[in-house]
Amino acid sequence: MDLRQLPALNAIRAFEAAARHENFSRAADELFVTHGAVSHQVRALEDELGVKLFTRNGKRLCLTDAGMRYAQQVRTALMMLADATRQVRASDRDRRLVVSMLSSFAARFVTPRIGTFIERHPEIDVELQSTNALTDFARDDVDLAIRFGFGSYPGLYVEPLLDEAFFPACAPTLNGGKLPQTPADLVHYNLLRSDDELWRPWFDAAGLDTLTEPKRGILYQDSSNLLQAAIEGQGIALVRRSLALHDLLDGRLVRLFDIDGPSPWHYFFVCPPPLLGTPRVQAFRTWILQEVAQFKLLCDELDARRAAGKCPEECAREGGWKGIAARSAGTGGTEDETHAATAVTARP
Numbered sequence: 601m602d603l604r605q606l607p608a609l610n611a612i613r614a615f616e617a618a619a620r621h622e623n624f625s626r627a628a629d630e631l632f633v634t635h636g637a638v639s640h641q642v643r644a645l646e647d648e649l650g651v652k653l654f655t656r657n658g659k660r661l662c663l664t665d666a667g668m669r670y671a672q673q674v675r676t677a678l679m680m681l682a683d684a685t686r687q688v689r690a691s692d693r694d695r696r697l698v699v700s701m702l703s704s705f706a707a708r709f710v711t712p713r714i715g716t717f718i719e720r721h722p723e724i725d726v727e728l729q730s731t732n733a734l735t736d737f738a739r740d741d742v743d744l745a746i747r748f749g750f751g752s753y754p755g756l757y758v759e760p761l762l763d764e765a766f767f768p769a770c771a772p773t774l775n776g777g778k779l780p781q782t783p784a785d786l787v788h789y790n791l792l793r794s795d796d797e798l799w800r801p802w803f804d805a806a807g808l809d810t811l812t813e814p815k816r817g818i819l820y821q822d823s824s825n826l827l828q829a830a831i832e833g834q835g836i837a838l839v840r841r842s843l844a845l846h847d848l849l850d851g852r853l854v855r856l857f858d859i860d861g862p863s864p865w866h867y868f869f870v871c872p873p874p875l876l877g878t879p880r881v882q883a884f885r886t887w888i889l890q891e892v893a894q895f896k897l898l899c900d901e902l903d904a905r906r907a908a909g910k911c912p913e914e915c916a917r918e919g920g921w922k923g924i925a926a927r928s929a930g931t932g933g934t935e936d937e938t939h940a941a942t943a944v945t946a947r948p
Contacts, residue, residue, distance in 0.1 A: 607645055607648055607649070608641075608644075610641060611641040611642070611644055611645040611648075612645070612674055612678070613631065613678070614627065614631065614633075614637070614638045614641035614642055614645075615641070615642050615645050615653065615670075615671070615674065616671060616674050616675055616678055617630050617631055617638070618638055618642055618654070618661065619653075619654075619663055619667065619668075619671035619674075619675075620671075620675075622660065622661045622662065622663075623661055624638045624639050624642070624661065642654065649670075651664075651666045651667075651670075652664050652666070652667070653666065653667035653670060653671075654667055694878075694879075694880065695723060695724060695725050695880075696724075696725045696727065696880075697724050697725065697726050697727065697743055697744075697880040697881070697883075697884060698727045698729060698741060698742045698743050698744075699726065699727070699728055699729065699742070699743065699744055699745065699746070699884065700729040700731060700735040700740070700742045700744075700745040700746075701728070701729070701730065701731075701745060701746040701747075702730070702731075702732060702746075702748055702823075703730035703731065703732065703822060703824065704822055704823035704824040704840075704843055705746060705748065705842065705843070705867070706728050706730040707730070707824045708823075708824055708827065708842070708843040708844075708846070709842055709843065709895075710728065710746075711728075712846060713891050714726065714728070716887070716891075717883075717884065717887045720883075720887065721880075721883050721887075724880050724883060726884075729742065734747070735747075735870075737756065737871075737872050743871060743875055743878075743880065743881055743884075744869065744870065744871035744875065744881055744884065744885075745870045745871070746761065746867055746868070746869060746870070746888070747867070747868045747870050748764075748865050748866070748867055748868075749865050749866075749868065750864070750865065750866075751866065751868050753868070753870050755872075756870050756871065756872060756873070757869075757870065757871050757872070757873045757876045758868050758869075758870055759868060759869040759870075759885075760866065760868060760869075761866075761867040761868055761869045761888065761889075761892055762842055762866065762867040762892050762895070763863070763866050763867075764840055764841060764842055764863040764865060764866050764867065765840075765841045765860040765861065765862075765863055766797060766801070766802055766838050766839065766840060766841075766860065766861035766862075766863055767802070767838070767839065767841070767855055767856070767857065767859065767860055767861060768786070768802070768836050768837070768838055768839070768855070768856040768857065769830060769836070769837060769839045769844055769847075769848065769853045769854060769855050769856060770789075770830050770833075770835065770836040770837065770853065770854060770856065771830060771831055771832070771833040771852065771853065771854075772851065772853075772854045773833055774789075774833050774835075774836070775789070779854065779856065780836075780856060782857075783806040783807070783808055783857055783859065784808065786808075786811065786836065787811060789835065789836050790817065790834070790835035790836065791814040791835060791836055791837075791838075792814075792817065792818070792820065792826055792829055792830060792834060792835040792836060792837040792838075793813075793814050793817055793818065793819045793820065794819070794820045794821075794823065794826045794837070794838070795819065795820070795821055796823055797823065797826065797837070797838040797839070797840070798813060798838075799811070799813050799814065799838055800812075800813055801861045801862055802838055802859070802861030805859055805860065805861050805862065806857070806859050817835070823839075823840060823843055824843065826839070827839055827843055827844060827847065827853075830853060831847060831852045831853060836856065838861065839853070840863075841860075841899065842867065842895070845895065845898055845899065845902065848902055849898065849901075849902060855902075855906065858906075869885060869888065
């Protein structure tokens with residue numbers, strides 16, 4: 601038979617659903633169309649074939665003998681088509697890696713580094729989903745997530761990735777370069793506000809009982825925007841170490857005081873247990889653990905430079921974070937085995 605003479609696929613699907621349910625309304629619900637649309641498609645198919653496919657017995661819809669034979673053969677053909685489609689999608693899905701994370705972490709930590717993963721794994725197509733919403737692995741088409749939280753994610757493979765800390769930072773040119781010398785001096789400066797980075801825990805760590813949470817000025821909803829405001833000299837921000845390190849090493853920001861604010865949240869590598877062993881997820885896990893190990897070396901380097909009194913301009917002259925990372929590469933190895941030992945698979 602000439603394939604061009606086949607009935608329309610929509611009509612075939614409407615007939616198969618109606619034959620299976622023996623009801624136009626239930627077939628319409630399944631196909632997300634109206635009762636009238638299914639009825640019209642079936643009548644058009646009967647006219648095209650020149651055969652009656654259904655009879656009505658009261659309110660019940662019954663297949664004719666010809667309709668029954670046709671329904672069985674159509675169902676087999678549709679199942680073969682669906683199976684072929686699944687196989688094609690599965691082969692493409694093996695090459696595609698979908699990763700979900702906070703938009704700030706994607707912008708400040710992953711994006712500056714992801715080029716090395718792409719160079720190592722050109723066979724993997726990476727899709728970074730930047731979102732502040734928790735991934736629902738049962739619903740969303742996501743392979744793994746980097747979550748910022750407490751680490752309790754029942755039913756998922758959960759691996760500690762990176763601890764977090766908060767501290768004040770600002771542009772080196774803020775106030776003409778006259779920066780606060782003690783934590784108490786902060787009362788004279790504009791403190792930037794954020795929903796996620798509250799000042800009170802850091803004030804407590806610094807012994808500043810009299811200072812209160814700033815109430816005026818722009819309230820930043822995104823930590824990356826908060827960082828950029830500090831870089832532009834708009835005030836002093838309470839920043840996350842994971843997001844600010846590059847700007848500190850490149851001289852765009854300077855850290856104020858050697859006091860870390862406690863963070864109740866940390867970063868975790870999370871994925872459904874069945875996906876953990878897939879090559880694409882294992883490749884990303886290995887890569888991110890290596891990047892975290894390199895990040896910790898850079899943190900140590902920054903602390904050493906601060907202790908030695910090196911100014912931001914000196915760090916910038918040495919090539920910033922990329923130059924420093926290149927010189928320290930290979931000295932720290934990876935933390936793959938250490939992290940594997942501390943990883944947990946949460947139980948429902």
